[in-house]
Amino acid sequence: MTQDSLFVPVQTGRAGEDIALQIQAAILEGRIEPGEKLPSERDLQTFYKTGRGVIREAFQVLKHKGLIEIRKGAKGGAYVKHLEVVFASESFALFLRQNRTDPMHLIEFRESIDHMITDLAIARGSSEEKRNLSEKADQLAAAVNDGTAGLKKLVELDRELNILFSKMARNPIFEWIMQAVQIGFSSMDNALYEDAEYRAYAVENWQETAMWILAADPVRTKSCIGYHYRILRQKVKEIRSASGTNIFADGSADG
Amino acid sequence: MTQDSLFVPVQTGRAGEDIALQIQAAILEGRIEPGEKLPSERDLQTFYKTGRGVIREAFQVLKHKGLIEIRKGAKGGAYVKHLEVVFASESFALFLRQNRTDPMHLIEFRESIDHMITDLAIARGSSEEKRNLSEKADQLAAAVNDGTAGLKKLVELDRELNILFSKMARNPIFEWIMQAVQIGFSSMDNALYEDAEYRAYAVENWQETAMWILAADPVRTKSCIGYHYRILRQKVKEIRSASGTNIFADGSADG
DNA sequence: GCATCCTAAATGGACCTACCATTGTACAAT
DNA sequence: ATTGTACAATGGTAGGTCCATTTAGGATGC
Numbered sequence: 001m002t003q004d005s006l007f008v009p010v011q012t013g014r015a016g017e018d019i020a021l022q023i024q025a026a027i028l029e030g031r032i033e034p035g036e037k038l039p040s041e042r043d044l045q046t047f048y049k050t051g052r053g054v055i056r057e058a059f060q061v062l063k064h065k066g067l068i069e070i071r072k073g074a075k076g077g078a079y080v081k082h083l084e085v086v087f088a089s090e091s092f093a094l095f096l097r098q099n100r101t102d103p104m105h106l107i108e109f110r111e112s113i114d115h116m117i118t119d120l121a122i123a124r125g126s127s128e129e130k131r132n133l134s135e136k137a138d139q140l141a142a143a144v145n146d147g148t149a150g151l152k153k154l155v156e157l158d159r160e161l162n163i164l165f166s167k168m169a170r171n172p173i174f175e176w177i178m179q180a181v182q183i184g185f186s187s188m189d190n191a192l193y194e195d196a197e198y199r200a201y202a203v204e205n206w207q208e209t210a211m212w213i214l215a216a217d218p219v220r221t222k223s224c225i226g227y228h229y230r231i232l233r234q235k236v237k238e239i240r241s242a243s244g245t246n247i248f249a250d251g252s253a254d255g
Numbered sequence: 256m257t258q259d260s261l262f263v264p265v266q267t268g269r270a271g272e273d274i275a276l277q278i279q280a281a282i283l284e285g286r287i288e289p290g291e292k293l294p295s296e297r298d299l300q301t302f303y304k305t306g307r308g309v310i311r312e313a314f315q316v317l318k319h320k321g322l323i324e325i326r327k328g329a330k331g332g333a334y335v336k337h338l339e340v341v342f343a344s345e346s347f348a349l350f351l352r353q354n355r356t357d358p359m360h361l362i363e364f365r366e367s368i369d370h371m372i373t374d375l376a377i378a379r380g381s382s383e384e385k386r387n388l389s390e391k392a393d394q395l396a397a398a399v400n401d402g403t404a405g406l407k408k409l410v411e412l413d414r415e416l417n418i419l420f421s422k423m424a425r426n427p428i429f430e431w432i433m434q435a436v437q438i439g440f441s442s443m444d445n446a447l448y449e450d451a452e453y454r455a456y457a458v459e460n461w462q463e464t465a466m467w468i469l470a471a472d473p474v475r476t477k478s479c480i481g482y483h484y485r486i487l488r489q490k491v492k493e494i495r496s497a498s499g500t501n502i503f504a505d506g507s508a509d510g
Numbered sequence: 511g512c513a514t515c516c517t518a519a520a521t522g523g524a525c526c527t528a529c530c531a532t533t534g535t536a537c538a539a540t
Numbered sequence: 541a542t543t544g545t546a547c548a549a550t551g552g553t554a555g556g557t558c559c560a561t562t563t564a565g566g567a568t569g570c
Contacts, residue, residue, distance in 0.1 A: 014552065016315065028352050040521060051554040053308050056522085060271060060312045061319045065346060067353075073562025074520045088350035091320060092343035092435065097283050098322075099338065101428065109428040112371040172356060173364040176347060177432070269523070295550060306525040311551085328533025331550045 015050055020058035027067055027080055038068065038078040085175050086183070092176075093184030103188060103236050110181055111229040117169045117178075118221050122213055125168030133164050134210040141203040154199070155189050161206060165213075191239055198235050202228070270305055275313035282322055282335055293323065293333040344435035351439050358443055358491050365436055366484040372424045372433075373476050377468055380423030388419050389465040396458040409454070410444050416461060420468075446494055453490050457483070 026032050038044070041059070045052045059078055062068045066087030068078045096106070125133075140157045143149035149157075159182050166178035182189070192198050205228045212221040281287050293299070296314070300307045314333055317323045321342030323333045351361070380388075395412045398404040404412075414437055421433040437444070447453050460483045467476040 016552090028349070042521080045555095051552095053311065053555095054553070056308065057312055057315045059522095061315050064316045064319065065349065067349075070522070071562085072522050072560075074518095075563055076521045076561080078522095083350050083353040085350060088347045091346040092431075094279075094283070094320060094322070095338045095340060095343040095431065096428070099427070105426045105428055108426055109432075116367040116371070171360045171363055172350075172354065173360055173436075176350065180343075271523090297550080300525095306523095308526095309524065314551095325551070326533085327531075327551050329547095329549045330534055331532080333551095 015048075016054045016057040016061075019044075019048060019050075019054065020061045023058065023062060024065070024067060032080050034080045034082045036080050038080070040077050085172060086179055088176050089180035089183055092180035096180070096184035101184075103185075103240070104233065106181065106185060106188075107229060107233055107236065111225065113174065113177055113181070114165075114225050114229075115222055117166055117174055118213070118225065119218050120171065120174070121165055121168035122216050122218050122221065124170040125213070127214075129164065129168050130210075130214045133161065133168070134207070134214050136161050136164060137203070137206040137210040141207055144199055144203045151190065151193055154193050155186065158189060158193070158202070158206075159186075161210075188236070192232070192235055195235060195239075198231070201231055205231075270303075271309045271312040271316070274299075274303055274305070274309065275316045278313065278317060279320070279322060287335050289335045289337045291335050293335070295332050340431045340434045341438065343431070344438040347435050348439040358495070359488065361436065361440055361443070362484060362487055362491065365440070366480065368429065368432060368436070369420075369480050369484075370477055372421055372429050373468070373480065374473050375426065375429070376420060376423035377471050377473050377476065379425040380468070382469075384419065384423050385465075385469040388416065388423070389462070389469050391416050391419060392458070392461040392465040396462055399454055399458045406445065406448055409448050410441070413444065413448070413457070413461075416465075443491070447487070447490055450490060450494075453486070456486055460486075 023032075023038065032038070039047065041052055041055045044055045048055070059068065059070060062078070063070055066083050067081060069081045070076075070078050136157065140154065140161065143154060143157060162178055162182060163175065166174045169175075193202070205224055209221055209224040209228070212224060278287075278293065287293070294302065296307050296310045299310045303310070314323065314325060317333070318325055321338050322336060324336045325331075325333050350356075391412070395409065395416065398409060398412060417433055417437060418430065421430045424430075448457075460479055464476055464479040464483070467479060
C-alpha cells in the first residue's frame with residue numbers, strides 16, 4: 001500500500017468524474033461559498049460541452065457527499081452546503097456495517113470513546129449543556145415509564161443524549177465517531193431497547209451519569225459508564241445466543 | 256433534530272435515490288456478495304421500468320460510496336466491492352477540510368486513541384508483534400539517520416508503525432480509525448517530517464515507545480506518547496504561526 | 511389599493527434513442 | 541497452435557422531448 005497519488009482509488013469514469021472533482025475542488029478551496037448557487041444543469045452542459053446526463057451524474061455524487069443541495073423549480077439548482085458531520089459519519093458507518101463488525105469490538109471501542117469524552121465533557125461542557133443533558137435523561141426516563149413513546153422515539157432520545165454528550169467535548173472528531181458508531185449500529189440499539197429490563201436500566205443509568213457529569217465528577221461518571229457497558233455486554237451475549245440471528249441483518253441505513 | 260425517518264438528511268430526489276438505496280441495502284444485508292455482478296444498466300432499466308439515466312445516477316453514487324466498481328466492455332458492469340476504509344476516510348477528510356478543523360483537535364483525538372490502544376496492545380499483542388514493532392522503529396531510525404530515504408518513505412514507515420501498533424489491540428475498529436485519521440492527517444504528517452528536529456525526535460521516541468511496549472509497561476509507554484504529543488503540538492503551533500497557511504489547504508482530497 | 515388567481519419561465523426529474531469506446535469471446539485464417 | 545478479425549455485450553456520452561415543481565409577475569376581481 002504505497003499510495004502514490006494518495007487517496008480514494010476511485011476508478012475515474014471520465015467526464016462526470018472530472019466535473020464532480022472540479023466542482024468539489026472549487027467548493028473546498030472556497031471559490032464557491034456555502035449558500036451560493038452553481039450554474040444550472042443546462043448552463044454547465046453547454047459550458048463543459050457535454051451532455052446533461054454527465055452533469056447530472058456529477059451533481060448526484062456531490063449531493064450524496066453532502067456538498068450540495070438540489071432544489072427544483074425556478075430559482076432551483078445546486079446550492080453549496082455546509083458539510084454536516086453526519087455525512088462524514090455515514091460512510092464510516094457503512095464501512096462498519098459491511099464488515100460485519102463484532103458487536104463486542106464495537107462495545108469495547110464505544111466504551112473507550114465514552115471514557116475519553118467524559119473527561120473532556122466535564123472539563124469543557126457549559127453548565128447549561130450539563131443541565132440539558134440531565135433534563136434530556138429525565139425526558140427519556142419519563143418516556144420509558146409512560147410507556148407511550150414508541151421504540152423509535154426512545155432510541156432517538158438515546159441517540160440525542162449521546163450526541164449532546166459528545167458535543168460537550170468540544171472536538172468535532174468525537175462527534176464524528178459517535179455519530180458514525182450510532183448510525184452503523186442503530187439496529188443494535190434498537191434490539192437492546194426492545195428488552196424491557198435493559199430499557200429500564202439504561203435510562204436510570206443515563207440519569208445517574210448525567211447527574212455525575214453535572215456534578216463534575218469524572219470518576220463516578222466513568223464508573224456509571226463502565227457499569228453500563230458491563231450490562232450491555234451481557235445483554236448482547238444473551239441476544240446473540242438466544243436468537244442466533246445476526247442483529248445487524250435488519251435494515252437501518254437503508255430506509 | 257427530530258429526524259423521524261432517521262438518518263442522513265439526504266434530500267430524496269426520487270427514483271435514482273430509491274434504487275441506489277435498494278441496491279445498497281441488498282449489498283449491506285449480504286444479499287449480494289462482494290465480487291458478484293449487478294445486472295447491466297439496461298437490464299435494471301427494464302426491471303425498474305425506468306430510464307437508463309436513473310440507473311446510471313444510482314450507480315455513480317454507489318461507486319463513490321465505494322460499494323461497487325464499474326467495468327466497461329463485455330463482462331463489464333457493476334461489481335460489488337469490499338468496502339475499503341479509505342472511502343470512509345475520504346468523506347471524513349472532506350469534512351475536516353471544509354470545516355477547517357483545527358489540527359489540535361486531531362492531535363487531541365489521536366492522542367486519546369493512542370492511549371487506549373496502548374493498554375490493549377500491551378495486554379493482547381503477541382511478543383512477536385512487540386518485537387516487530389521495535390524492529391520497525393529501529394528501521395525508521397536507521398532510515399532517518401542514513402538520510403538516504405525520501406520524505407515519503409519516512410512518513411510511510413511512520414504510518415506502518417502506527418498500523419502495526421493499532422493491530423495489536425485486536426480490535427479492528429481501532430485499526431480503521433487509526434487509518435482514517437492518518438489519511439486525514441497525511442498532509443500534516445508530511446509537513447512535520449520536513450522538520451529535521453521533529454524527525455530526529457520522533458524516531459527516537461518511537462524506539463523508546465516500542466521498547467516500553469515490549470517491556471509491557473503501559474505507564475511508561477503512555478508517558479512516551481504523552482511527551483510525543485506535547486512536542487507535536489508545539490511543532491504544529493510553530494508551523495502554523497510561521498507560515499500562516501492552513502496545513503489542510505494543500506490538495507489531498509481533490510485529486 | 512389589495513388580495514387572489516393565472517400564466518409564463520426557469521429548472522430539475524425522467525425517459526428515450528442513437529452512437530461511440532472498450533473489452534471479452536468465438537471463429538476463421540494462417 | 542497462433543494470430544487476427546468480427547461480433548456482441550456493456551458502459552460512456554450526446555442530444556432531444558416531455559413532465560413536475562417552483563417562483564415571479566401580471567391579470568383579474570373585490
